[in-house]
Amino acid sequence: MTTVRTSGSRFIDSDNRHIILHGISMVCKDKERNYIDDWTPEDFMRLKHWGFNVIRLGIIWDGIEPEPGHYDDQYLEAIRHWIRLADQHDMYVFLDMHQDLYSCLYSDGAPAWATITDGHIYEKTALWSDAYLFDRAVQTAFDHFWNNSPAPDGVGIQDHFIKAWKYTVRYLADEPNLIGYDMINEPFIGSGVQRIVQAMFSEYGELASRLAGGQPPDMEELLAMWHDQDKKMEALSLLESIDSYRQVMEASAIAQGDFERNVLSPFYQKVGDAIRECDPDGILFLETNYFSNMGVPSTITPVLDQDGRQDRQQAYAPHGYDLVTDSDYVHAADNERVSYIFRQHEATRQRLEMPMLIGEWGAYGGSSEAENAALHVQSIFEQLLCGDVFWCYWSPDMDRYSSFKGVCRAYPMAVSGTIIRYAYRHEDDSFRMEWEEDGSLSAPTLIYMPPAQEHTANERSVRLTPAGSGFEWTQLGSYGAALLRIAPSSGSGTRSVTIG
Structure with missing residues (x-):
């Protein structure tokens, strides 16, 4: 294997060839299995033959640090095993500190001891990701994380997270095909989402009323519509107009921009500094906040080195999903909205002056009707010359589904120029x-x-x-x-x- 570096807008290998990183996510979220899956060498051989050259390998904070300050080397050895299997099949790996709904108590991510909710009780939503928007326990847990509230041992929980990253990197950085670190999956604003939901739903209501020539629906009506899958799809038809979609997305831009500038970017700097103490060359993959995955312009800033200059080894790694993702209508992704999302990401990449790898896209699962959606995204990636990581490796038989056409495709792995x-x-x-x-x-x-x-x-x-x-x-x-x-x-x- 060759070491991957960044150069302007490109990823390059040690032979100085321009490379396209095309990969797939692999993550075990099952606490009962200690977040260790039963993947075999045959799985990795299959991924290699399907054309992937990189794996976004999920690691779980609860698996790394089950108790404050105590790290599970057995878990990290299992991660090392997967990294080495990837190496045996000529695939790079970067680590993804994964979370969904913040905590292992609700889905996966933080340990229970690092989950502080001020007495709020988590209530599962019909669509799992709606808990980000409406569940106070999830939102409050994120608030305490961003505020670095003390864990039971008196150390800030964000400080614990950063130390867990440092321990992990020191433990694994010598693996030759480990190329970098995705510092946190889909970072979420916390209770500030209430301001975002209010702004976006109000803007949608105003748009709907102008088209209908009546009074805008009240917030209770709008929320009821969102929780009904069929009514939600009917409502989304209004957002097939890119101008309408832009208005609704940008209604939340101020709140999101404040979070990315004042909370998320300083957090990335702290994590990046800790990683650099153990690995001076690994690529730092920067994700946007949760809502920028839907096309709201990102305001994140680059990680700086010790001399105050832009760290030379970092990449922009946003996700890209349409509003129908995670629903039964995932196949009905609107191509115009999807194109808009990736145009926004490209604009941010140009501002940041670094390569772009789309860290997640797809999530088509077992849909038998998502071929056109996948092929449209393929064409976008070709136009942007960016890397991509498909979500996710969920079955050895995933090649039987039509959406796989957009995943298993011809592309230039490495180019001498x-x-x-x-x-x-x-x-x-x-x-x-x-x-x-x-x-x-x-x-x-x-x-x-x-x-x-x-x-x-x-x-x-x-x-x-x-x-x-x-x-x-x-x-x-x-x-x-x-x-x-x-x-x-x-x-x-x-x-x-x-x-x-």
């Missing part, structure tokens, strides 16, 4: 790429091609300009996928390849 553009068409199994070759590089360009329907890799036609020293195919096991290796040309300049 800089990618200009690329695209893959499932209809005719064709791929085209242009890149600016760097004549000083000696490593080959690698293109992953998924299993073909009616022919083998060697039967695909390849047109390469200029021809250079040629190419060769390498089969990937019995799955029918293959790697095309293109030898570097003798000099620099624009090159192109067409497959199929």
Whole structure:
């Protein structure tokens, strides 16, 4: 394996090739299993043959630090085992400190001892993620985390979290394929969400009333609509207009911006400083707050090094989900809204001047109707030249579902130069790429091609300009996928390849 670094808007390997990170999330959220799944070498072989070159590997704070200040090395050894299995199959890994609804008491994440709710009792919602919006226990627990309230031992719970990260990095950083750290999954604002919900629902009510020519519905009516899945889908039809969607999303921008600037970014700085004490080179992956995953502009700021300059090894890692995610209507994601979300992420990436890897997308599960949604997202990633991590590895049979077309796709794994553009068409199994070759590089360009329907890799036609020293195919096991290796040309300049 080669070490991954950042360079401007690109990820590059130790051969200085431009690489596209294309991966999948793997995380065990089951406390009864101590957050350790039963994945086998066959699972990792399958992921390699499906074309993934990186795994976003979930770690759980409750698994790392079950009691204040006491770390579970057995759990971390299990994480090391997965990292090494990935290495054996030529896949990178970055660690994702995962949480959902903050705590192991409600879903996964913080230990019970770090969950402070001021007496509020968690009540499960029909759609699990709605608890972020409406449950006071979840919101209050986040408040105490951001305020660094003391744990039973008197140490701040956020301080505990940061020390747990430091311990984990020191324990695992020597693994050669471990490339970085996703510091917290989907950071949530806490009770400040009440201000956000009020702003977004009020703006929606005003839009609805203008269209209907009547009085806006009151908040109670709007909340009742949100909790009824069929009525919610009917209401979302109003937000098929991008102007309407933008208005509703941006209604919450002030509250979210304040949180990201004044709470989240300083938190990232503290976690980043702790990680840098143990690993000076691992990539720091920066996520946005929970709502920016839906297209609200992010205001996060880069982590700085000891000299006050932007740390050279960090990447922007937002998530991208439509409003129908986690519902029975996940297949009905609106392409215009989805495109808007990723345009906003690209604008933030440009502001931050760092590479972008979409840390989560998809979540189609067993939907048999999500093919078009997945293919649309694939086309966006090709346009943006960004990396991506699909959510998630949930079954060895996930390749049987139509949405898998957008997941298992041809793409340039590593290019001896800089990618200009690329695209893959499932209809005719064709791929085209242009890149600016760097004549000083000696490593080959690698293109992953998924299993073909009616022919083998060697039967695909390849047109390469200029021809250079040629190419060769390498089969990937019995799955029918293959790697095309293109030898570097003798000099620099624009090159192109067409497959199929």
